[in-house]
Amino acid sequence: MAGSGGHTPLPALEPWLADRCESTPVEWLLDPDVAYLNHGSFGACPVPVFEEYQRLQRELEREPTNFLARRLTEWFWDTGGRPGLLADAQAALAAFVGARAADLVLAPNATSGLNAVIRSLRLGPKDEVLTTAHEYGGLLRTWEFVRANLVLCEPDALVDRIGPSTRAVFVSHITSPTALVLPVEEICAGAREAGVLSIVDGAHAPGQVELDLDELGADVYAGSCHKWLCAPKGTGFLWTRPEHQSWIEPVVISWGYHGEADFAERHGWLGTRDPAAYLAVPKAIEVHATFDLDACRALADDAERRLAGLGLPRIPGVPAPFMRAIELPPGDAAELWRRLYDEFRVEVPVSERDGRRILRFSIGPYNDEDDVDRLVTALRQLL
Ligand SMILES: Cc1ncc(COP(=O)(O)O)c(C=O)c1O
Incomplete structure (x- = not known):
């Protein structure tokens, strides 16, 4: 996990995303040993926001x-x-x-x-x-x-x-x-x-x-x-x-x-x-206005492509910019979720829906190619 970067911006981004390519690195409190790919369930809070939150709590307590x-x-x-x-x-x-x-x-x-x-x-x-x-x-x-x-x-x-x-x-x-x-x-x-x-x-x-x-x-x-x-x-x-x-x-x-x-x-x-x-x-x-959202979207696209290369397609439809759902071969969803975290320190949800096993990864502003590599390697070994 590090600052984003190194991605070639893709064409045809929504203007809102395309306008905001300037990146100001911001610090996060996340455990660097975990590839945190579950921003969609529980988003991370950057340090300056968390500090403002705590400053307000202290003001209240005074x-x-x-x-x-x-x-x-x-x-x-x-x-x-x-x-x-x-x-x-x-x-x-x-x-x-x-x-x-x-x-x-x-x-x-x-x-x-x-x-x-x-x-x-x-x-x-x-x-x-x-x-x-x-x-x-x-x-x-x-x-x-x-x-x-x-x-x-x-x-x-x-x-x-x-x-x-x-x-x-x-x-x-x-x-x-x-x-x-x-x-x-x-x-x-x-x-x-x-x-x-x-x-x-x-x-x-x-x-x-x-x-x-x-x-x-x-x-x-x-x-x-x-x-x-x-x-x-x-x-x-x-x-x-x-x-x-x-x-x-x-x-x-x-x-x-x-x-x-x-x-x-x-x-x-x-x-x-x-x-x-x-x-x-x-x-x-x-x-939020300082995040390189263009890079987040490009990394999500890249991860999706790499998983498709393993034979793991995305659920069809218009994808969310920074979050993608991938269909996995049938199997035990809870067991895979546990092993991804226990054995690879990849935090990513796997669920079962109408008998189909689905993995949903999220790309936050703190994710980088190493996180995606870890997910791809883990899935290659576990599936
Ligand atoms: C579509 C949707 N609605 C509602 C929620 C619940 O969000 P919250 O716990 O912030 O209310 C979620 C949580 O992931 C969600 O995915």
Whole structure:
């Protein structure tokens, strides 16, 4: 693992990636003995962001009441006309994802934001929710919890399946098991035309693809910042169009839940907790702008090509820029996952899906060719 470099930029990159080829090496806290190829599950946080996070925690501990009750928000005491630190962080994140600050609230992760939405829907027994076979298991449990009638569709066929019983569509922007970018703009446009709510799970999107939530066309969108934006763990957001803000209940009811409260206040106070991770999000945005994303994508393409050369093809579809899912020959997924780590110190998830064994590798800004070499060597020996 080292700074990225040595890759020839590939043509036809999205302009957003192509514009950002300047690399400023940044330090990470990762164990140098491990080829960490699982940024998609648990992203790493760079040193300057982690230091900002800890600085904020220390500031809080010096004066807990001043920090939490005066400086954080204007809800408890008069902040002297200033919106408070939380609103500043929210505004920075909103600008990064192309949203109005008033439509976005920080949340501990995409799961929490989507739980607020799914559990507020109050589905009737005949209501259908259209989704795909590529969704994240943890959120399928949330839909099960509300006894949703989920209908699995191929992403390209989902809009045509919308009918009179369809209450909502639920799709990932970038899928978890298959690492594909789904056509969310078209799906949301189709849902809107049919008068159906569109809910997008964007856990993998912020920092991996450029976002313009005001233009995307979704009704509701939730994302995680601790994955590809490399913010501290426990950072994500929930965004909705203004017309949905009144019916989406917070996951925790506390002081912010009262008659005059706006979206930010109702979702903003979940009881006493450490807000330092949220407040470090602007620093994560700043550091993310220094990453050589072009090199990450080129390394992911290179790794994909090398694995294809071993007879291990990528799952077909539009691939995520920095994360790829590869189909392996049938076998024990858990055993391979264990051996990759125990014998080769390669941290990469292997899972089973519909009887198929899938390996999903992620390329973070800290990965280099040595990490890919180690993965390729390990798979050559183990398979
Ligand atoms: C598509 C998708 N949605 C949601 C999640 C959950 O993310 P978080 O734990 O940050 O809420 C994941 C995690 O990998 C995911 O892949």
